[in-house]
Amino acid sequence: xxxxxxxxxxxxxxxxxxxxxxxxxxxxxxxxxxxxxxxxxxxxxxxxxxxxxxxxxxxxxxxxxxxxxxxxxxxxxxxxxxxxxxxxxxxxxxxxxxxxxxxxxxxxxxxxxxxxxxxxxxxxxxxxxxxxxxxxxxxxxxxxxxxxxxxxxxxxxxxxxxxxxxxxxxxxxxxxxxxxxxxxxxxxxxxxxxxxxxxxxxxxxxxxxxxxxxxxxxxxxxxxxxxxxxxxxxxxxxxxxxxxxxxxxxxxxxxxxxxxxxxxxxxxxxxxxxxxxxxxxxxxxxxxxxxxxxxxxxxxxxxxxxxxxxxxxxxxxxxxxxxxxxxxxxxx
Numbered sequence: 001x002x003x004x005x006x007x008x009x010x011x012x013x014x015x016x017x018x019x020x021x022x023x024x025x026x027x028x029x030x031x032x033x034x035x036x037x038x039x040x041x042x043x044x045x046x047x048x049x050x051x052x053x054x055x056x057x058x059x060x061x062x063x064x065x066x067x068x069x070x071x072x073x074x075x076x077x078x079x080x081x082x083x084x085x086x087x088x089x090x091x092x093x094x095x096x097x098x099x100x101x102x103x104x105x106x107x108x109x110x111x112x113x114x115x116x117x118x119x120x121x122x123x124x125x126x127x128x129x130x131x132x133x134x135x136x137x138x139x140x141x142x143x144x145x146x147x148x149x150x151x152x153x154x155x156x157x158x159x160x161x162x163x164x165x166x167x168x169x170x171x172x173x174x175x176x177x178x179x180x181x182x183x184x185x186x187x188x189x190x191x192x193x194x195x196x197x198x199x200x201x202x203x204x205x206x207x208x209x210x211x212x213x214x215x216x217x218x219x220x221x222x223x224x225x226x227x228x229x230x231x232x233x234x235x236x237x238x239x240x241x242x243x244x245x246x247x248x249x250x251x252x253x254x255x256x257x258x259x260x261x262x263x264x265x266x267x268x269x270x271x272x273x274x275x276x277x278x279x280x281x282x283x284x285x286x287x288x289x290x291x292x293x294x295x296x297x298x299x300x301x302x303x304x305x306x307x308x309x310x311x312x313x314x315x316x317x318x319x320x321x322x323x324x325x326x327x328x329x330x331x332x
Contacts, residue, residue: 002026013035029051106189122137122139135156137153200282203298274303
């Protein structure tokens with residue numbers, strides 16, 4: 001298939017390259033021409049063509065036009081959707097693969113539908129590792145539009161891999177695509193809603209790891225009786241937990257790697273940003289009267305980290321950098 005990709009940052013660029021590796025043709029655009037040229041140079045088989053802007057991209061797409069936006073949530077994405085509204089026509093598809101607020105998706109889908117343009121929101125997880133590992137995707141939109149772009153989503157998804165199959169998945173009623181790492185969640189907005197809650201959960205898991213390691217690191221405090229002090233090796237503990245522990249996970253893998261590289265994490269300040277999804281998850285919980293104390297506490301801890309931090313916040317920074325390349329002090 002042919003698709004346009006707008007925004008060639010840490011994920012957009014890798015999405016473009018991965019699609020060319022799976023035989024798809026990409027028209028790529030980034031506001032920085034050098035980035036566009038670099039990504040197109042990495043595309044395989046000459047399948048990546050540069051564009052100079054949205055109008056140029058639309059002109060280079062043939063047939064039913066598909067454009068994937070991989071831009072920061074908010075005004076930048078909003079402006080791009082509005083511009084494409086004036087450039088695209090009935091049957092064309094706009095995909096937002098960023099982390100937009102799901103209520104914005106619902107509104108955009110309704111507005112675009114007046115012209116017959118389909119809107120699909122794709123919550124995309126995989127960070128800087130997605131080029132090789134693939135991306136876990138949760139998406140919303142009409143069945144017709146999402147079925148049409150299935151070859152694109154299938155190419156980006158990680159596939160079955162070597163993960164053991166869940167017993168009982170062979171029963172009727174389960175979507176087989178979920179096992180391959182992508183899932184149609186429902187109408188427009190549902191994909192980003194599920195990804196929003198996913199990121200809220202991520203906040204809580206990361207916070208639990210960070211606090212636990214901080215407790216262990218502080219066990220040699222001079223405020224404790226001498227016979228109760230332990231000088232524990234954080235890197236070794238993270239490593240042993242990776243091997244058969246019930247808390248083993250990719251986040252623990254990233255933590256182990258960071259601690260092995262620098263046990264004191266002195267290369268991190270611990271100023272932990274939040275990119276919006278945690279806040280939105282809490283807002284949704286309030287609307288639904290659902291208690292989310294862990295996610296709420298983890299978000300507030302990120303606020304506090306920006307006014308002074310400890311080893312726990314450095315752990316959070318290390319994990320964020322590990323999975324997404326997030327730099328301290330930014331909301332990326």
